[in-house]
Amino acid sequence: MPFETLPIEPVILSAEQAEVMAQRQLKKHHVAIILLHWFNATVWLLELATGGALISSVFYRFAPGWYLEMLTSMFGSRANLLRFHIVLGVVWTTVFFVYGIFGHRTYLKMEILQREVGLDADDWRWLRVRLLRILGKSREHLPPQGIYNAGQKLFAVMIYIMIPVIMLTGMTMAFHWFGPAAIRWAIVVHFAAVGMVVSGLMVHVYMGAVFPEEKPAFFSMITGTVNELFAYRHHFKWWREVKMQEKQWEQAWEREQSGEPAAPSPPAELTAPPSPPQPSALMRALRARDYWPPYIAGAGLGLTLLATFFVMGQGLGASGGFTRYLVAILSLFAPGYTAASAYWSNYYQPGHSPLLDFLVFEIIGAAIGGLVSGWLSGRLKFTVDKGPRISRRTRYLLATGGGVLTGFGARLARGCTSGLALSGGAVLSAGAFVFMLAVFAAGFMGAYFMRRYWL
Amino acid sequence: MARYAMVIDLQKCVGCQACTVACNSEWEVPVGYARTHVHYAGPAGVIPHLVAGPYVAQCNHCSHPTCVRACPTGATYQTDQGSVVVNRDLCIGCGFCVEACPYGARFLDPVRNKVDKCDFCAARVEKGLQPACVITCTAHAKFFGDLEDASSSVSQMVYEKGARRNETPAVHIGPNVYYLGRKANVDLALASFAPRPPRLAAPGRFWRDAVKPLVLAAIGATFLGQAIAFFNQLVKGEGQFDD
Numbered sequence: 183m184p185f186e187t188l189p190i191e192p193v194i195l196s197a198e199q200a201e202v203m204a205q206r207q208l209k210k211h212h213v214a215i216i217l218l219h220w221f222n223a224t225v226w227l228l229e230l231a232t233g234g235a236l237i238s239s240v241f242y243r244f245a246p247g248w249y250l251e252m253l254t255s256m257f258g259s260r261a262n263l264l265r266f267h268i269v270l271g272v273v274w275t276t277v278f279f280v281y282g283i284f285g286h287r288t289y290l291k292m293e294i295l296q297r298e299v300g301l302d303a304d305d306w307r308w309l310r311v312r313l314l315r316i317l318g319k320s321r322e323h324l325p326p327q328g329i330y331n332a333g334q335k336l337f338a339v340m341i342y343i344m345i346p347v348i349m350l351t352g353m354t355m356a357f358h359w360f361g362p363a364a365i366r367w368a369i370v371v372h373f374a375a376v377g378m379v380v381s382g383l384m385v386h387v388y389m390g391a392v393f394p395e396e397k398p399a400f401f402s403m404i405t406g407t408v409n410e411l412f413a414y415r416h417h418f419k420w421w422r423e424v425k426m427q428e429k430q431w432e433q434a435w436e437r438e439q440s441g442e443p444a445a446p447s448p449p450a451e452l453t454a455p456p457s458p459p460q461p462s463a464l465m466r467a468l469r470a471r472d473y474w475p476p477y478i479a480g481a482g483l484g485l486t487l488l489a490t491f492f493v494m495g496q497g498l499g500a501s502g503g504f505t506r507y508l509v510a511i512l513s514l515f516a517p518g519y520t521a522a523s524a525y526w527s528n529y530y531q532p533g534h535s536p537l538l539d540f541l542v543f544e545i546i547g548a549a550i551g552g553l554v555s556g557w558l559s560g561r562l563k564f565t566v567d568k569g570p571r572i573s574r575r576t577r578y579l580l581a582t583g584g585g586v587l588t589g590f591g592a593r594l595a596r597g598c599t600s601g602l603a604l605s606g607g608a609v610l611s612a613g614a615f616v617f618m619l620a621v622f623a624a625g626f627m628g629a630y631f632m633r634r635y636w637l
Numbered sequence: 638m639a640r641y642a643m644v645i646d647l648q649k650c651v652g653c654q655a656c657t658v659a660c661n662s663e664w665e666v667p668v669g670y671a672r673t674h675v676h677y678a679g680p681a682g683v684i685p686h687l688v689a690g691p692y693v694a695q696c697n698h699c700s701h702p703t704c705v706r707a708c709p710t711g712a713t714y715q716t717d718q719g720s721v722v723v724n725r726d727l728c729i730g731c732g733f734c735v736e737a738c739p740y741g742a743r744f745l746d747p748v749r750n751k752v753d754k755c756d757f758c759a760a761r762v763e764k765g766l767q768p769a770c771v772i773t774c775t776a777h778a779k780f781f782g783d784l785e786d787a788s789s790s791v792s793q794m795v796y797e798k799g800a801r802r803n804e805t806p807a808v809h810i811g812p813n814v815y816y817l818g819r820k821a822n823v824d825l826a827l828a829s830f831a832p833r834p835p836r837l838a839a840p841g842r843f844w845r846d847a848v849k850p851l852v853l854a855a856i857g858a859t860f861l862g863q864a865i866a867f868f869n870q871l872v873k874g875e876g877q878f879d880d
Contacts, residue, residue, distance in 0.1 A: 238711030241837070241845045244853060260711060261726030316866045355729045358750035362732035366840040369709055369731055370848055377852030381859040388863045394870065 188425050192326060192418045200411055207407035208424055210329070212288075218281060219403055225274045226383070232267040233376065236260075242373070268356045275349045298330055299339050304419075305332035326418035333389065337382045344375045351375070487608055494540050497605020500548075501592035503541030505529060510536050569636040580635065639718045640784040640813070641757050643771075644794045645693045647818035647826055649778035652677065652691035656770035656779065663758070663769040667748045672696070672755040673770055678822075678829040690818070692826035693779075695770075696721065696742040696755035697803065700811030703835035707737035713752070718783075719813065722756040725749065733841050739808045739832035757781070784813070791815070801827065808832040 195203070211219075234245040235253035238260075243250075257263040282290065304325040309332045314320035330338065351372035355365055390400040398412040413421040490498055509529040513520040513536065520526045529536045556562045568577035592598035595617055597606060603621065606614030652675050660672050672695060679689030698720045705713050705721065712727035713734050728751040735743045735752060746753040758768035762781075766772075771779045782789035794800045800815035801823060808831075816823050837845070 237709055239709045240706055241841065242709055242849055244849065259726075261724065264710065264727055316869065318869055355731070358730045362730055362735075362745055365729060365731040366733060366838055369729075370840045370844040373844065374848045374852060377848070377855065381852075381855040384856065384859045384863060388867070392867065392870075 188422055188429070192323075192414065195411075195414070203410040203414060206410040207405075208410055208413050208421070209406060210402045210408050210413075211406045213406060214281075214285065215289075216403055216406055218277070221277060222274075225270060228270055229267060229274070230376070230380065232257075232263055232270075236264060236267060237373075268352075271349075271352045271356065275353070278345070278349070295342075297328060299335050299342060301332055301335050301339075302328075305335060308332040309336070327416065327420070329417055329420040329423075331416065333385070337386050340378060340382050344379050347375045348372060348379075483604070487604055490544075491605075491608065496540060497601065497608055498544065499541045499597065499601030499605060500545065501589065501598040502601055503539070503545040504589070505593065506536045506539055506542050507545075569634075571637075572635050576635070638785065641698065641718045641720050641762070642782065642784040642791050642795065642813040642815060643695075643698075643757070643768075644780040644791050644800050644815045644817060646776075646778040646780075646794075647690055647692065647816055647822055649776040650675070650691045650693060650774075651776045651778075653775050655773050655775050656693065659769040659773035660755070663761075664753075666753065667746055670744050670746065670753070672742075672753065676830060678826040681825055688821045688825045690822045690826060692816075692830050694740065694742070694830060695814060696738075696757075697740055697812030697814045698755075698757060700813065703737045703739065703810055704734035704743065707733040707837055707841060709733065716759070720757040720759065722759055723752055723754065725751045728752055733838055736836045736838040736841075739810070739835045740803070740812070741833075803827050803830065803832060805831050807834055810835075 232253065235250050237243045237245070238250060253263060254260050257266060288294070304327065307325045308327060311320060311322050311324050312331075312333065314322070315324070351368040354360055354368040355372065358365065389396050390403070395416070398408045399416070402408040410421065413424070487498055490496070506529055509520060509526055512526060513530050517530075517532060520530045521532050553562070566574055566577055568574065572580075588598070592601075595602055595613075597603075597614075597617070599621065602611075602614050603618045607618065654675050656673055657671050657675060660666065664672065666672060674694045676692045676694055677689070678692050680687045682688050700719065702713075702715060702721045705715055708714075709731065710727045710729060712724045712729070713721065714724070715721050730745060730750045730752065732745050732752065735745060738754075743752055743754045745751070758766070758770075761768060768779075768781050771781045780790050780794060782791040784792050784795060786792060794817060795815050798817060800817045802812045802815055804810075804812060816826065818826075
């Protein structure tokens, strides 16, 4: 403890005191705020880049012509540029609303706002001195500051006012709210509000990323903590609040230890021993020993298929991938034959690897995913799944025979359960439904004859 | 390059509105709105020297369009063939162009919430068809073609028969719809439906003359301030702040 009694005003620190304080970290930002900050920063960057390119009239535009052309060709068309701008804006608005709805008790309470954005007399004095010091016209000490300094507060006030304005005017333009006259004014107000924020944003970015004195503040937006020395020097009033709180907790703890009948008992969460960290619900589900219900697996598979179509432009498949592995092996030994064969040449042109295909990597990924899933659930071991009455050898023979039939049939049908039934079914291919009916019909019949091997 | 133009022979026009109907059904224009209208000018003069007749109004596809400059997003633009068209995907329905057009050729489509106007039937012309109003015209009074092609009917009518544009000394932005007919009739029609001066709506003026300069000035001043601060920082060096 570097201080016996907390100073009312910042005092000169001894070297040891400074050393101790530089080592201690104080928590400044909740992780939710850090995430929101960087999400917001990314959105602003992208929205400014696209928004600047959207204003094309010679009357209003400020970005040079080459910039407009560059962004237009990057997005394919100006309509895509506009769509991107609108979709991102809606996502941004939604995220802020979700934060507002779930976190209004934490972020939007009057006393919190007062503390974080309300400017007091010290703050106004700070602004004047800060400006003079930056210009090199003054050596006066800066007045003590709360958790945010006056510059940050001023910027926050502007943000708090401008963000709703930008959201409302943006939605007005995007969804034609309130009629044409409102849209006309919305464009102008949108532009003006963004312009004001940008001029503040430049200072914000400069202070955070370039200005040497504020470097710990920048890193606090990544780690969530600042060292105590920085807090003492730059946010003295906040530092004092934190210290007072710590003192109270310490006294309460000491009273507890000495068995004194504590006069006012401190809040329970401060004295209760920390409980061991509970794994999150997601982690518990992942580590469950039982198999998940098939309905969840089915929905998951459907979503995976959707994602595959979205990302790769094609569906899932298995037999096609295996065919490519075969072609790769075959072309190692008999490239001439492979290229000449009517069937194999579908997958092989000399000079192009048959393995450069999504399905090839998808199969590797499926194997890795299965391994991870088994490992997470503690199911990983070498075993042969078989019925109780048959030997391992029978199982191997049957599996190989079944595999050969399945492989042959799948290529004959131009797809397996994944490629034809799933992916084909997803695009409503008639062949997929015929295949699926045939698979189930044959499966029911076959299962009857093969039941003794499993029961 | 080409220069699409239309010639309307007011002497042949019988004012039947077939062009309006054809256009509305071809482009699904909402009821109560139209991309092309037939108006009636007159009667004027003294009995027995009365003048009266129809006048067909539509987008003039001006060579120097005022609507293109007023459009903030670039939804309204001039094609290589000189026609002025609207990209609905980009239009946000602000109506700056409606105010800017001296001919009243534009309207805000209340169904799509976007601006709409004649586009010289761009989709039909691309397929090699004539505009819907031209093939429908019962009196064969409308002609469409390339003004730069000397053999086209429009260029002959414009350069040899003296078809005239609807222009005034105050508003001459190069309209590409031309009118033929008896001089007295054309005089009356053009005088009755003369273009009004183009307007930039109040928010547009405010944006162009006040907001844009102020925003640029604010950003410039901030930049300058930071440049000074950064220069000071470089001069002083970082050693001083070691906390």
